[in-house]
Amino acid sequence: MPHEKVYPVPPQIAARAHIDAERYRTLYARSLQDPDGFWSEQAERFITWDRRWEQVCDWDFQRAHIRWFEGGRLNACVNCLDRHLDTRGDQTALIWESDDPAVSRRFTYRELHAQVCRLANVLKNHGIGKGDRVCIYLPMIPEAAVAMLACARIGAIHSVVFGGFSAEALRDRILDADCRLLITADEGLRGAKHVPLKANADQALSECPGIRTVLVVRRSGGEIGWTEGRDVWYHEAVAAASEDCPPESMEAEDPLFILYTSGSTGKPKGVLHTTGGYMVYAAMTHKYVFDYHDGEIYWCTADVGWVTGHTYLVYGPLANGAVTLMFEGVPTWPEPDRFWQVVDKHQVNIFYTAPTAIRALMRLGEDYVKRTSRRSLRILGTVGEPINPEAWEWYYHVVGEERCPIVDTWWQTETGGHMITPLPGATPLKPGSAAWPFFGVEAVILDDKGKEIEGPGEGVLAIKRAWPAQARTLYGNHQRFLETYFKPYPGYYFTGDGARRDEDGYFWITGRVDDVLNVSGHRLGTAEIESALVEHPAVAEAAVVGFPHDIKGQGIYVYVILKEGLQPSEELQRELIELVSRDIGPIAKPDVIQFARDLPKTRSGKIMRRILRKIAAGQIDDLGDTSTLADPSVVEELIHNRIQAG
Ligand code: ATP
Ligand code: MG
Numbered sequence: 001m002p003h004e005k006v007y008p009v010p011p012q013i014a015a016r017a018h019i020d021a022e023r024y025r026t027l028y029a030r031s032l033q034d035p036d037g038f039w040s041e042q043a044e045r046f047i048t049w050d051r052r053w054e055q056v057c058d059w060d061f062q063r064a065h066i067r068w069f070e071g072g073r074l075n076a077c078v079n080c081l082d083r084h085l086d087t088r089g090d091q092t093a094l095i096w097e098s099d100d101p102a103v104s105r106r107f108t109y110r111e112l113h114a115q116v117c118r119l120a121n122v123l124k125n126h127g128i129g130k131g132d133r134v135c136i137y138l139p140m141i142p143e144a145a146v147a148m149l150a151c152a153r154i155g156a157i158h159s160v161v162f163g164g165f166s167a168e169a170l171r172d173r174i175l176d177a178d179c180r181l182l183i184t185a186d187e188g189l190r191g192a193k194h195v196p197l198k199a200n201a202d203q204a205l206s207e208c209p210g211i212r213t214v215l216v217v218r219r220s221g222g223e224i225g226w227t228e229g230r231d232v233w234y235h236e237a238v239a240a241a242s243e244d245c246p247p248e249s250m251e252a253e254d255p256l257f258i259l260y261t262s263g264s265t266g267k268p269k270g271v272l273h274t275t276g277g278y279m280v281y282a283a284m285t286h287k288y289v290f291d292y293h294d295g296e297i298y299w300c301t302a303d304v305g306w307v308t309g310h311t312y313l314v315y316g317p318l319a320n321g322a323v324t325l326m327f328e329g330v331p332t333w334p335e336p337d338r339f340w341q342v343v344d345k346h347q348v349n350i351f352y353t354a355p356t357a358i359r360a361l362m363r364l365g366e367d368y369v370k371r372t373s374r375r376s377l378r379i380l381g382t383v384g385e386p387i388n389p390e391a392w393e394w395y396y397h398v399v400g401e402e403r404c405p406i407v408d409t410w411w412q413t414e415t416g417g418h419m420i421t422p423l424p425g426a427t428p429l430k431p432g433s434a435a436w437p438f439f440g441v442e443a444v445i446l447d448d449k450g451k452e453i454e455g456p457g458e459g460v461l462a463i464k465r466a467w468p469a470q471a472r473t474l475y476g477n478h479q480r481f482l483e484t485y486f487k488p489y490p491g492y493y494f495t496g497d498g499a500r501r502d503e504d505g506y507f508w509i510t511g512r513v514d515d516v517l518n519v520s521g522h523r524l525g526t527a528e529i530e531s532a533l534v535e536h537p538a539v540a541e542a543a544v545v546g547f548p549h550d551i552k553g554q555g556i557y558v559y560v561i562l563k564e565g566l567q568p569s570e571e572l573q574r575e576l577i578e579l580v581s582r583d584i585g586p587i588a589k590p591d592v593i594q595f596a597r598d599l600p601k602t603r604s605g606k607i608m609r610r611i612l613r614k615i616a617a618g619q620i621d622d623l624g625d626t627s628t629l630a631d632p633s634v635v636e637e638l639i640h641n642r643i644q645a646g
Contacts, residue, residue, distance in 0.1 A: 137170055408435070
């Protein structure tokens with residue numbers, strides 16, 4: 001392996017960490033040996049229950065039957081707000097940094113509670129009750145968190161649809177979940193650009209008869225259409241509503257939310273999460289993975305439209321009484337130092353973002369980072385894609401100044417919370433590795449025949465037992481749930497990702513199983529080849545896919561994005577081919593290199609290799625579902641410049 005550097009736990013982190021190496025080992029062993037005892041204790045420690053559960057866990061992967069804390073009752077909103085009022089009612093719960101760098105706002109736990117109760121009453125006044133689905137299509141404004149919590153308070157099931165999605169994508173999700181009410185805004189603001197949310201919603205709703213009410217937040221004040229009898233101004237409705245709204249006591253297994261996966265691989269799936277297990281796991285992982293200490297300022301940059309925005313922007317931090325920061329804007333506006341300016345402005349201690357953002361900022365150079373202080377930072381995190389060691393090192397050295405451990409958290413919409421991740425005070429870090437399984441997570445690697453590989457080895461990543469935040473079904477389609485996740489390898493939850501485990505038990509995610517290449521009978525992970533390419537100083541980003549090859553079975557097609565201001569050349573092409581041969585082996589030598597301006601990404605910033613594969617194979621008439629694509633013009637350009645392969 002090119003990168004086998006190990007960064008030990010910094011002493012100043014170890015000294016006050018909740019979990020050190022010793023404690024990780026004992027607790028992890030116990031979590032597998034005595035799961036009922038272990039999870040009972042966590043459920044008591046992290047969550048306030050109206051009634052105690054009768055059975056900790058009941059699961060059967062053959063039927064995809066998963067139940068936690070049955071018989072228990074609780075309310076997620078109470079756990080995030082009400083129970084903190086006596087002890088920290090006047091502490092900041094939410095810091096909102098708006099798109100405009102001059103504007104930010106703070107909400108105490110008491111203020112947030114009052115807003116949530118008002119909106120919950122508005123929902124009730126419009127006929128929404130327990131079990132009804134509410135669609136939330138909002139920008140990154142406080143009302144997004146308020147809306148989620150208001151639903152949770154009355155037992156309604158929220159389905160947040162990312163504000164960057166189109167009218168069609170919104171329509172499909174509203175119909176799939178059969179939503180009754182929509183909460184949206186006039187327009188979103190991102191990098192001073194206006195996003196026409198209400199106009200999109202109007203278009204979507206022309207085909208969604210189930211939506212009877214639309215609550216509209218006034219954000220930009222721009223011109224919008226209005227449907228009398230259906231559309232209601234949010235601010236008018238909440239101003240007229242009472243602040244008194246008793247919470248609904250929910251069964252542990254009552255649904256909390258539906259969330260559609262990002263769509264990197266195909267038709268979106270409506271993942272359903274329930275209340276008890278999810279809340280226990282959200283709170284526990286937030287505290288231990290970020291080593292959160294009371295009073296610290298915690299910032300997760302993910303949009304509320306993704307699972308990271310659910311678990312680690314709203315539910316996890318608020319359950320722990322944390323200070324959580326929500327950012328409306330983009331990392332490059334007004335200038336590419338915005339993240340670090342916000343860190344300094346609000347004295348952020350813990351910062352959690354995605355590799356795509358790190359790579360984009362790295363491409364623009366260190367100067368934007370170095371002109372800020374960042375002294376407040378203590379812990380850094382990443383999620384969403386494998387982070388190449390090159391980007392990891394940059395994050396670690398340039399952003400964190402070698403002081404901040406990086407938690408590279410592997411998990412999925414379907415897992416509800418972190419599954420494989422370092423813990424800041426316990427895990428020596430290897431750049432590019434998500435390290436060890438979290439408590440209670442029995443992660444295994446399976447070979448082609450579905451047999452577990454003991455010790456070091458590479459194959460398919462699967463999970464051998466249920467964990468509390470596991471998705472319970474796909475909304476309205478249990479059969480698809482069963483077939484997607486439990487049928488491929490009977491007895492296991494199939495993640496769809498490949499992984500390698502090294503001699504020290506560290507997991508390295510090699511990419512999605514669908515993306516694994518088979519070149520002359522050799523299985524090659526895309527993540528590894530991409531990491532090798534990104535090591536070249538000229539390369540900002542790379543994506544690798546296979547294409548049909550007469551001799552090798554599959555050939556290797558590489559898309560390369562260069563750093564700002566650099567031009568492609570034949571020499572560079574040769575250097576890249578050599579670099580991959582040297583780092584990984586001659587078998588991984590690229591057949592084709594296409595230099596490009598950008599890569600097709602999902603709206604959450606992930607590379608859509610599915611589309612790149614089609615382009616490489618020349619199947620440009622049949623690109624599949626492209627509704628989650630962030631910028632369709634990128635695809636046009638790639639097709640135009642595609643290189644005939646094979
Ligand atoms: P879809 O399932 O619709 O294709 P998606 O898988 O991109 O969309 P998410 O649930 O948001 O939707 O993403 C989970 C996936 O992201 C994981 O299965 C994995 O492929 C990738 N991923 C997330 N975190 C990491 C990480 N730390 N390292 C490597 N890969 C990661
Ligand atoms: Mg997925």
